[in-house]
Amino acid sequence: MADKVLMKGNEAIAEAAIIAGCRHYFGYPITPQTEIAAYMAKRMPKIGGCFLQAESEIAAINMVYGVASCGLRVMTSSSSPGISLKGEGLSYLAGADLPSLVVNVQRGGPGLGGIQPSQSDYFQATKGGAHGDFHMIVLAPASVQEMADLTVHGFDLADKYRMTSMILADGTMGQMMEPVSLDLNVKPMPEKPWATTGTKLERFHNITNSLSLVPEELEELNFKRYQRYAEIEKNEVMYEEYMMEDAEICIAAFGIASRVAKNAIVEARAQGIKVGLIRPITLWPFPKAPFLKATEKVHTFISVELSMGQMIEDVRLATECRRPVTLVNRAGGMIPSPEQILEAIKNAHKNGGAN
Amino acid sequence: MTNKYLFAGFGGQGILFAGKLLAYKGLTDEKQVSWLPSYGPEMRGGTASCSVILSDSPVGSPIVSNPNILIAMNLPSLDKYEDTVEAGGMIFYDSSLIEREVKRDDVKVFPIPATKLAEENGTPTLANMIIVGKVLAETGDFTDESVMAALKKVISAKRADMLDVNLNAMKLGRDF
């Protein structure tokens, strides 16, 4: 472990972004992700990069739009209320097929809500997040190492598919420190002939645009974009299976919830209950196949969430409602305890899938 | 072997710093490590706490709601967390700031007058290091080299003159 350093999740994201070649960061202060901005403010000037504190979340995401138009790696970060403000920009980025990385270190909502960890922006992140037909690639880290790894991966995917990658973390993941290796695998950035960097009078002008007033043409753009999305659903799904080989009960959880769930699983296994975990790492595309396959052996699914139950809908869709899916949740900044999850596991074990 | 530490006190006592030192000590000792602070407005003058887990196996939840080692640096912290400590666990507390005794009889108790010792030592801001010295001595292994290695991770090179001061404060705690 000699090559590992202890870092906060937020700092790991910032450093990983720099390693990935990101030299432009725009943001606005909001708890619990401000360490990302602070880290960038310190580092960027020293490496010839640009950190700029924007006047608003809206301005920040549009500055991202500007740099992305020029074909460079760029990011912004915020927490839940700030992401709502960025919604406009997210939709425009999608409409203009621009790559970017956006980090949401979630806190409890709705409204101003609280500042403690939450996963209640799941719908917002995975179902589009603003107006229009579009998706973002949504990555859900469950360790500080993954905060770093998925940041780099997020940039790669964003460039590959010309779209926004969102890191969907929460206050716990942002604030906690764990050992992290910064020996990260960065792929070469693809060519971006579409970038608006000046014609040099050598080519026809490039236009970055999300406006298309002819419905037939706009429809075609949407169809094409969704063909790309289908490719992503085929190629880019990521998940972790934990003790699923013989599991009769399957927990679905991501991020911090999956960490707590593992404690409960270890305890339940010690009591002889065959329970495992499927942890989606990509929330969009959602790992439908492993859930469907699990229905062959699993009699009950339990979705563990820091929300009123949002991912549970995707679990039900993925399992095609072949098995009951129950919810273990806390909301508003609270985190389910291992005991609460263990209780649900025991109940499921007792009922054996009978509703 | 998993140790779940909960450090608690008021903001300004160096609670998060002490926890960080412990986490770095764990990293130096090649343990699996997590460190999780409380965050938010309560950090400014109110209570501060942090969870540290050092383990031989991968850390699941980084949240410590039932510590086996509690370090209470003020009375509200002891009041709040005393009952959460696992049976057979340990409670370290600053007996110069907490006048009452620990009520639990199923835990090992270490009262250390850390603030008083720190003042007598001429380092009034290092009560946290004194108590963490004792914690390390009782729950990990306290060697000068490994502690110094961890200190070097949490104290910036610009303040290298503080390394020995901190180490000595920790020894004060260890030897108490």
Add this chain to the structure above:
Amino acid sequence: MVVFDKPHALADLPMHYCPGCTHGIIHRLVAECLDELGIEGQTIGIAPVGCSVLAYNYFNCDMIEAAHGRAPAIATGVKRADPDNHIVFTYQGDGDLASIGMAETVHAAARNENITVIFVNNAIYGMTGGQMAPTSLPGQVTQTSPYGRDTNHCGFPIKVCEMLSELDGPEYLERVAVNNVKNVKAAKKAIKKAFENQINKKGFSLIEVVSSCPTNWGMTPQKALEWVEEKMIPYYPLGVYKDRTAGIVKGADK
């Protein structure tokens, strides 16, 4: 002998603007400046939401279409992506710049962001069919102020140059008009200076162009130009409002 030609930076396309609209003139002035300064190949223009939403088709330089009001923020990103080589201008109307995008405008000015802003003030929302703008005059009849703009009810017009001149940030602020030949010439000079300032890294330059909208004002083009002279210019006096290099602050010929 060629006595009149289309600027290279202006695309050879029919424009969608209404008869008598002055956007065409202002587009041309901008394109002439890009030509004369030899910067078309390194220029990135940002189009707004409003009548000039399709401006991205009309300039031959690289173009970006912005969300409503956000052009200065996007321009900030584009400029910061390559500050030494990118020449960046935004082209915005009054609703875009002075209403929904006011925060972006003020902060880009306050940062002295090294960009050029072309602000077309015609006192109305044109694209959506003639609603009250942040710069509509007191008493002005529009679709959403059918009894005339009542300042007791919906407040007063925003004088952008006057307001921004209070900031320490911006380098250059000038208000011009395009209602007659003399004013068009002065407008060209101002726009060119705004680009020169950017080339010389002097910072934020905004040229407010008092303009007309015959269609939504419900006037003939000729009548609209007269209205500019009689109503608009007295409320929005022309002149230099700030020129840091020349030491002018609020130096309008009032």
